[in-house]
Amino acid sequence: MMYLKAFIVGGTLCAIGQILIDKTKLTPARILVSYVVAGVILGFFGVYDKLIDFAGAGASVPLTGFGNTLANGVKEAIAKDGLTGIFTGGLTASAGGIGAAIFFGLIASVFGRSSEK
Amino acid sequence: MNNHEYKKYAQQKVSPSPMGKNLFFAFLIGGLICTLGQALLDLFSFWGFEKKICFTLTSITLVFLSALATGIGKYDDLAKYAGAGTLVPITGFANAVVSPAIEFKDEGFVMGVGANMFKIAGPVIAYGVSASIVGGIITYVISIL
Amino acid sequence: MxxxxxxxxxxxxxxxxxxxxxxxxxxxxxxxxxxxxxxxxxxxxxxxxxxxxxxxxxxxxxxxxxxxxxxxxxxxxxxxxxxxxxxxxxxxxxxxxxxxxxxxxxxxxxxxxxxxxxxxxxxxxxxxxxxxxxxxxxxxxxxxxxxxxxxxxxxxxxxxxxxxxxxxxxxxxxADEGNFAITAITPGKIVDKGIKDANNMGAAMAPAAVDTLIKHFTDRQIDENYYDLVITGDLGVVGSSIVSEQLENAGLVLGNRYTDCGKEIFDIEKQDVHAGGSGCGCCASVFSGYIFKKMQEGNLNKVLVCATGALMSTTSTFQGDSIPGVAHAVAVERI
The missing domain is CATH 3.40.47.40 (Stage V sporulation protein AD)
Structure with a gap:
């Protein structure tokens, strides 16, 4: 059941992105920025966690989930460390994904080469 | 014909994006990537990791898979059909980091790979982190009031 | 003179x-x-x-x-x-x-x-x-x-x-060898109709091609039947349909005497190239490879080539500028 919910919620979040690509002048980069910022806002209001409880990876895997991770990280860090948490929380919580992207990107660039299309 | 009229006229000449097809593939492939994420999430929690760690491990695994697909030149083939379906999930973020890293290898590892890695994905981090700091300031102010 | x-x-x-x-x-x-x-x-x-x-x-x-x-x-x-x-x-x-x-x-x-x-x-x-x-x-x-x-x-x-x-x-x-002369050229001016979409270069360049082609036919005082073929550089499907329609409105009905290198070089449907080919090499290779050989074989005698360019850079695009176009026409005829 969780798989179906993940599929539908994740698919819907992507389909909304597709509508934005096809129907507006928004470039993909702007759409991603909007998704992350939307995730941050919903995260601060605690709304997004409810969606994750409902759809699991269907809500955490899209970039809105990344925004939510940033927001939760900041909230937790403030609770723990106070003022400095405002600045450390976001990147600490999202370090896994960002660190992996940087490292695997570097590895890929050592071994890979862009191919002709 | 003034500029405004010409723009409208030119727009008529362009065949519209195949919305139905695009939406279908974005939904399908985006949904499948999330379902894969769910499977990973379940797998990690089956192995006994704590809930928060499971989410992080899932992200790392998806980023790895995307980097691999990008490295062997397959991610863009999927994206041609999937559109937002491969853009919106975290795999799209990984692709946006890995693809310039590979592309700008010709310019060297420091100023090519290193400097261009966040050429496309940079804005996501810049605005995501800044938004979280703004939210943090508000949360902090409310908490001390 | x-x-x-x-x-x-x-x-x-x-x-x-x-x-x-x-x-x-x-x-x-x-x-x-x-x-x-x-x-x-x-x-x-x-x-x-x-x-x-x-x-x-x-x-x-x-x-x-x-x-x-x-x-x-x-x-x-x-x-x-x-x-x-x-x-x-x-x-x-x-x-x-x-x-x-x-x-x-x-x-x-x-x-x-x-x-x-x-x-x-x-x-x-x-x-x-x-x-x-x-x-x-x-x-x-x-x-x-x-x-x-x-x-x-x-x-x-x-x-x-x-x-x-x-x-x-x-x-x-x-100067003195060869059977195909360049008889007339019409250098184009920069034309900008305010198109900003870098994914629609054909529409951005088409007005420049229309401007140059009309001037060429007027200056030479020739009609639409003069050339065996009029070919633009890289307008693709969108741009070339604009050109043929605009030329018709101006009284130049070229019909199938007009085509575009970007449309000819690829099989648009099968090769998944959307609106067709573009780039400096498009007009250059189609003229050098295909058209000139057709002229040498005797299938074409009078050809007007009109390459089109989109004069933008990544900087101008990011700064929100429109895409100005330019088109130069070259008449090549058997002598």
Whole structure:
């Protein structure tokens, strides 16, 4: 059941992105920025966690989930460390994904080469 | 014909994006990537990791898979059909980091790979982190009031 | 007596196109015109370290084939007019370095081939040169990384987007050899109708082509039946349909005497190139590979080539500027 919910919620979040690509002048980069910022806002209001409880990876895997991770990280860090948490929380919580992207990107660039299309 | 009229006229000449097809593939492939994420999430929690760690491990695994697909030149083939379906999930973020890293290898590892890695994905981090700091300031102010 | 009437230069001394040479990539060779190119590179990197070096090599090879075909030595060539799409035209600079021929670097975006032919024809007609080469190239991969995204980036192309052609074309313009003369040229002015969408270059460049073509027909006082073929450079499906409609509105009904290199070089549906081909190499290779051979075979006698260029940069696009276009027309006729 969780798989179906993940599929539908994740698919819907992507389909909304597709509508934005096809129907507006928004470039993909702007759409991603909007998704992350939307995730941050919903995260601060605690709304997004409810969606994750409902759809699991269907809500955490899209970039809105990344925004939510940033927001939760900041909230937790403030609770723990106070003022400095405002600045450390976001990147600490999202370090896994960002660190992996940087490292695997570097590895890929050592071994890979862009191919002709 | 003034500029405004010409723009409208030119727009008529362009065949519209195949919305139905695009939406279908974005939904399908985006949904499948999330379902894969769910499977990973379940797998990690089956192995006994704590809930928060499971989410992080899932992200790392998806980023790895995307980097691999990008490295062997397959991610863009999927994206041609999937559109937002491969853009919106975290795999799209990984692709946006890995693809310039590979592309700008010709310019060297420091100023090519290193400097261009966040050429496309940079804005996501810049605005995501800044938004979280703004939210943090508000949360902090409310908490001390 | 002035050689110029209206916007058109009449070349009374009849500079000739002696020969042409073309080289194209794998995808282009799989298109409808594949069999006409002199040489096909199956590996896009052309055994070089970068896409840029591959493009340079392509241009070097195109000039090499041309010199071989015409049996001329480097020292016989007075000038070479060349350009490409890369920043500061490095594709051409490095490509032509070893030839030691006096070089004029041109940037007319995708109109560069006709710009080079115009200048070559005038240099020869004016008696300043005997043998001149006009050459251009474009490479899908080097353009993509400069103007759009890394090759492995997962993006979706819009239906109006065009596919940069991997090809190079070169033409030799001589004073007194050859059967095909450049009789008239109409250099175009910069036309901007405010199109900002870099994924719809055809629509951005079409007004420039319309402007140049109408001036050409008016200045020469000829009707729509004069040429066997009128061909624009790289307007693709969208741009060429605008041109034929606008020309019809102006009273020039060319019908199937008009086509576009970007439409001809690929099988639009099968090769998944959306609105067709683009790039300096598009017009250069289609003219050098296909059209000139058809003229030599006697299937075409009078052709008007009108290459179109979109004069934008990544900086101007990011700063929200529109895309100005330019188009230069060159009339080639059997004598």
């Amino acid at each position: 002035s050689k110029k009437k209206g916007s058109t230069v009449f070349l009374e001394n009849k500079p000739r196109i002696l020969e042409t040479a073309s080289i194209a990539g794998q995808k282009e060779s799989e298109g409808p015109l594949g069999c006409y190119f002199d040489c096909v590179i199956t590996d896009g990197r052309f055994n070089e370290k970068s896409w840029e070096k591959a493009e340079s090599k392509m241009q070097r090879q195109a000039v090499g084939i041309l010199l071989e075909k015409t049996k001329k030595a480097n020292s016989d060539i007075d000038f070479i007019f060349g350009g490409d799409l890369l920043n500061q035209c490095v594709g051409t600079s490095f490509g032509l370095l070893d030839y030691s021929i006096p070089f004029f670097g041109l940037y007319g975006a995708c109109s560069t081939f006709c710009e080079g032919l115009c200048l070559s024809a005038m240099a020869v007609d004016g008696g300043f040169a005997h043998n001149v080469i006009a050459v251009t190239s474009s490479h899908f991969c080097s353009s993509e990384r400069q103007f759009r995204f890394p090759l492995e980036y997962g993006g979706q192309r819009t239906p109006s987007a065009q596919w940069t052609v991997t090809a190079s074309g070169a033409a030799m313009v001589c």
